[in-house]
Amino acid sequence: MKIQMNNLTILRIMSILSPLTLLLLWELLARMNAIDIRLFSSPYFIMKAFLPLLLSGELLYHTAISVQRILLGFAVGAIPGIVIGIAMGLSPWVRSSLEPMINATYPIPKLALMPLILLIFGLGETSKIFTIAIGVFYLVVINTLTGVLNIDKIYLDVAKSFGANRRNFYLTVALPGALPMIFAGLKLGMGMALILIVAAELSAAQAGIGWMIWRAYDMFDIERMFVALIMLSVLGYIFSLILDWLERLALPWKQ
Amino acid sequence: MSQIKKRIVIDAVSKIFQTPQGNVPAITDINLKIPNGEFFSIVGPSGCGKTTLLRILAGLETASSGTISINSRDDTRPLSSVVFQEQSIFPWMNVIDNVAYGLKMRGISKKQRYETATYYIRMIGLEKFMKAYPCQLSGGMKQRVSVARAFANDSEILLMDEPFGALDEQNRIILQQELLEIWDRTKKTTVFITHSIDEALCVSDRIMIMTAHPGTIKAIIDIDLPRPRDIAKIRTTLRYNELFQLIWQSLREEVLKGKEQDIRGIQHFS
Numbered sequence: 211m212k213i214q215m216n217n218l219t220i221l222r223i224m225s226i227l228s229p230l231t232l233l234l235l236w237e238l239l240a241r242m243n244a245i246d247i248r249l250f251s252s253p254y255f256i257m258k259a260f261l262p263l264l265l266s267g268e269l270l271y272h273t274a275i276s277v278q279r280i281l282l283g284f285a286v287g288a289i290p291g292i293v294i295g296i297a298m299g300l301s302p303w304v305r306s307s308l309e310p311m312i313n314a315t316y317p318i319p320k321l322a323l324m325p326l327i328l329l330i331f332g333l334g335e336t337s338k339i340f341t342i343a344i345g346v347f348y349l350v351v352i353n354t355l356t357g358v359l360n361i362d363k364i365y366l367d368v369a370k371s372f373g374a375n376r377r378n379f380y381l382t383v384a385l386p387g388a389l390p391m392i393f394a395g396l397k398l399g400m401g402m403a404l405i406l407i408v409a410a411e412l413s414a415a416q417a418g419i420g421w422m423i424w425r426a427y428d429m430f431d432i433e434r435m436f437v438a439l440i441m442l443s444v445l446g447y448i449f450s451l452i453l454d455w456l457e458r459l460a461l462p463w464k465q
Numbered sequence: 466m467s468q469i470k471k472r473i474v475i476d477a478v479s480k481i482f483q484t485p486q487g488n489v490p491a492i493t494d495i496n497l498k499i500p501n502g503e504f505f506s507i508v509g510p511s512g513c514g515k516t517t518l519l520r521i522l523a524g525l526e527t528a529s530s531g532t533i534s535i536n537s538r539d540d541t542r543p544l545s546s547v548v549f550q551e552q553s554i555f556p557w558m559n560v561i562d563n564v565a566y567g568l569k570m571r572g573i574s575k576k577q578r579y580e581t582a583t584y585y586i587r588m589i590g591l592e593k594f595m596k597a598y599p600c601q602l603s604g605g606m607k608q609r610v611s612v613a614r615a616f617a618n619d620s621e622i623l624l625m626d627e628p629f630g631a632l633d634e635q636n637r638i639i640l641q642q643e644l645l646e647i648w649d650r651t652k653k654t655t656v657f658i659t660h661s662i663d664e665a666l667c668v669s670d671r672i673m674i675m676t677a678h679p680g681t682i683k684a685i686i687d688i689d690l691p692r693p694r695d696i697a698k699i700r701t702t703l704r705y706n707e708l709f710q711l712i713w714q715s716l717r718e719e720v721l722k723g724k725e726q727d728i729r730g731i732q733h734f735s
Contacts, residue, residue: 364553371523371547372567372618382566386557463557463598 251432256440259433273441276411276419279335280403280445283342288399291350292392296384298351299358312351320345320402321409333414341410346399350392357391358384390464393457400449404442419445471536472622472654473499473522478531480517490679491517495531497673497682499654506657506665508716509675509683510723515658518680519626522656523547537621543567546615550627554599554610560586561595563610567618578617585613588647605636609643616647623655629664641667642696649693662712666705667696674715677723684715 233253239245240252247255263269298305324341331337361383369383411420419438426435475497482489492514499505507515520526522533523545535544546567554563561582562569568578586592589609599607608628615623628644629637645668648655659665665672666688674683688708690699699705 364549364551365555367525368547368549368553368555368566369570371525371545372570373543374570378570382555382558382569386555389557461557463559463600 248430249432251436255433256436259431260437260440263434263437269437269441272417272419272422272438273445275417276407277445279338279410279418280342280407280449283339283406284346284399284403286339287343287346288350288396291347291395291399292354292385295351295354295392295395296358296380296388298355299361299388300379300384305355309355312348316348316352320348320406324409324413328413338407338410338415342403342406345402345406349398349402350395353391353395353398354388357388357395360391361387389461393453393461397450397453400453401446404446404449408442470500471498472501472503473497473656474534474536475499475518475522476532476534478518478521478528478533480514480521480526481529492680494681499656501654502652504648504655504657504668504670506659506669506672507675508659508662508665508672508712509680510677510716510720511660512678512723512727513675513719514678514680515675516626519547519624519656519658522622523624535621541571543571543618543620545622545624546618546620548608548611548615548623548625548628550630552599552604552607552631554607554614556599559596559598560591560602560610563599564613564617566614567620581617581619582613585617585647586610588616588650589613589643605632605640608632608640612640612644612647616651616653621654623653625655625657627658627660630660637664638696644668645694645696662709662716663700666690666708666712667694667699672712674712674719677719678726683719686712 236245236250237253240247240250240254260269294304294308298308320341323344324337327337327341327344331340365383365387366379369379374382407418408420408423411418412424415421419441422438423435426432426438475495478495479493480491482491495518507518509515517526521528522535525547537544555566558566561579564586565578565582568581573581583592583595586595589612591606591609591613594602594606599610602610608631612625612628615625629640632640641664648668657665657668669688671685671687673685675681676683686708690702690704690708
């Protein structure tokens with residue numbers, strides 16, 4: 211009997227099969243002592259560590275704390291990023307006064323600012339939120355600015371000829387016109403937030419996914435570290451699903 | 466009805482563009498009076514500044530010298546609405562919000578502006594597409610929305626800059642006929658730019674021919690074709706063909722002049 215399968219089905223099976231193969235290979239290598247399980251652990255040991263962490267609620271507790279920091283930092287960075295980006299896009303005055311500063315400070319790795327942020331905001335929540343916010347802000351402001359500048363000039367003419375005031379320029383042309391680019395910035399910002407949360411929870415934290423990783427490092431608890439890493443990956447996936455969903459909701463005109 | 470006879474008065478208007486290569490005159494010394502309810506067209510060789518004149522009327526550019534005035538019946542109505550040549554309806558708004566845009570800018574309530582917008586959307590035959598986004602519409606449909614948006618705004622004058630220039634011929638003829646029908650109902654003072662003598666003849670009361678760059682008035686011709694007009698029929702009449710010849714003779718010289726200028730490399734603006 212000949213089994214008919216179209217290309218799409220084969221591709222789907224491939225994309226499920228290949229990670230499973232990798233996991234299997236990992237487990238096999240660990241069992242054969244071909245890799246050092248003290249460093250690389252094995253899928254079986256990680257699962258064994260994962261279940262109690264999940265059932266005791268410890269994992270979710272740390273996740274919730276990190277998610278809270280990420281969301282707050284994200285909002286504190288993204289909202290001014292959008293507003294300032296649009297203002298820069300619409301007004302040459304705002305643009306020429308802010309762009310040099312933004313361009314000059316953008317290349318500074320945000321991690322390099324952490325000691326300064328810790329000195330200014332202390333060891334509490336504020337410094338962690340601010341670290342994330344500053345990373346998100348740059349990506350959002352730059353993308354928003356690009357989005358506004360790329361709006362076809364004809365739409366500005368239309369708004370002007372129909373007598374749009376400054377507020378309506380913002381709300382009916384600049385914001386919706388730049389929204390596709392704003393979402394691109396938000397998605398990059400979300401990636402940045404995940405990087406920064408781990409760094410931010412390195413110092414002076416008592417909880418959080420990032421803290422879990424550093425704590426596991428101190429205790430040489432490799433399984434725990436892998437569980438936290440997997441959680442970060444799951445978080446990243448969920449955040450990107452949410453952003454995709456919001457994007458479809460906000461951009462019905464992009465098909 | 467209005468007491469104002471002259472809706473648009475253009476007095477000695479010139480426009481000079483400042484470029485790195487120096488000052489370039491776009492239009493020179495335009496004097497024009499357009500009465501209320503007239504459909505006035507402008508034809509001219511490309512680069513003669515006809516779009517510049519329209520943009521000055523729309524308030525999108527300022528004249529370098531001279532004045533324009535659009536006489537208004539009351540202060541609450543906007544002076545002008547523009548139908549642009551290129552795709553200009555907002556991709557992020559559905560059809561009804563696009564058509565109601567001018568009314569929204571004037572702070573008219575949602576209920577009222579949707580009522581007005583619906584009326585004009587029916588008139589252009591897009592009532593099934595009220596909630597559709599522009600990406601779901603064809604080029605001809607988009608331009609219909611643009612025309613409806615201008616009419617719905619209920620401004621003192623309508624300005625159209627080659628509104629059907631980007632359409633294929635079949636669509637163009639259909640939209641010209643539709644425009645004639647909507648215009649017949651509203652009798653709005655309209656300034657219409659086109660490079661097609663055919664199109665100008667079909668829709669206009671008067672046609673102004675502009676000289677090659679820098680543009681000024683060469684001739685203004687009364688189009689005494691009876692209204693309401695049927696585009697297919699009117700083209701076969703004798704008078705239509707006489708007028709066509711008359712305009713073409715005058716325009717031809719300017720087009721050739723414009724071509725010479727191009728060859729000599731004189732910079733020009735469209």
